[in-house]
Each structure stands twice: as C-alpha cells, then as structure tokens.
Amino acid sequence: KFMLTQPHSVSESPGKTVTISCTRSSGRIATNYVHWCQQRPGSAPTTVIYEDDQRPSAVPDRFSGSIDRSSNSASLTISGLKTEDEADYYCYSFDSSINGVVFGGGTRLTVL
C-alpha cells in the first residue's frame, strides 16, 4: 500500500497563487488517477479536481490540477485566492493492492 503525503498547512494572501503537493510514496503517480476534494469547516467534502486535471463544471477555473512524474507527485494550484478558498484539501487515489482508496493527510489552506 502506498501513502500520499501532503503538507500539513499552507497560507497565502488573497489574490495570490498557492500550490499544494501530494507525493506518492511508492509506485508511479500516473498509475492511478489523483483526485482532490475541498472541505470547508463543518461541511462535507466536495470535489474540486478529478482524474488528475479535470475540473467539475461548478468549480471555478482558478483551480487546476497536474501530476509530475519526475517527483512522483500531484499538485493542486489555486490562483487568485479568495477568503472563501480557506478549507482543508485532500488528495486521494485508488490503490489496486488493497482494492481501495488512499487519502492524503490533508492540507489546511489559510488565506490571510
């Protein structure tokens, strides 16, 4: 079973751009899709990026996703930060060795 490692927290100012990383511990990052969800305090998760770089229609184009094979990681980038983007962000991916889903530990984004 692989692990997905995220920074515990990041912070940035409104209007700026922030990137959250998600590093896979073993196996290739491109083997299975990486997805990202946002969870605001007291709310259920919502997906902001699926299948590495796809954005649901309701999610603003300030959100983008990518994978980097050289660092075996995925990234979520949010540009033009707004205070409403303050939330926890989780990456996750399917692991065929357990026939289940692995979640990263989550990253708390503070917009200040």
Add this chain to the structure above:
Amino acid sequence: EVRLLESGGGLVQPGGSLRLSCAASGFTFSNYAMTWVRQAPGRGLEWVSGITNNGDTTSYSDSVKGRFTVSRDNSKYTLFLQMNSLRADDTAVYYCAKDRGVAATRPGDSWGQGTLVAVSS
C-alpha cells in the same frame, strides 16, 4: 441534480451495531459504484468500503474488515453499511460518495452530507 442523503447514525455502546443508509437520487443508481468514507473528530478522511454498481464486488479497509458489510438495493436507490462490533475508534462522520464509474475506483463525483456515529458507553 445528484443527491445523497445519509441516515442511521447515532450513539451506540461499544460492541453494538448500527446500519447506515444512503438514499440516492438524480442519477441512475445501478450504473455507478459507491463508496463509504469516514472522518473521526479532528482527523482526516479515511476510506471505509466500496461496492461496484451491481453489488458483485465489495472491498473494505483493514480497520473495518470482518465487522462492517456494505450492500445496496438498486431498486430502492439505496446504499447500506451494516456496522457490527463497534469500537470507540469507529466514532466518526460517515459519508457516502458516488463513483464516476462502475468499479469503485474513482469516488467523489458527489458526496453526501454525512451522518455521525458515536461509540461510547
């Protein structure tokens, strides 16, 4: 509009049982796999279980294997999670999530609002 509504949570004593339900609407339920994810207080998201669209294949995390059973009634657009031998560390908000396909490999197309399970004496 896709809607997922969990129910069945509550306070239960250690060793007890609960059955969670997830009522689905707004899509053809039998065409999609489903997943249960939980979140303990102050902790991150944890995958619990997945089930394929027709219910033929199920999977469980090691922490719940042998105690939890996932099932679905496609005619009633409902997903279930039978939880037995509950322990204090099962205390969490339980979310159901719709998959993007039939195989429970790409969950998160939609999420429910969650139901709280508290295991305590």
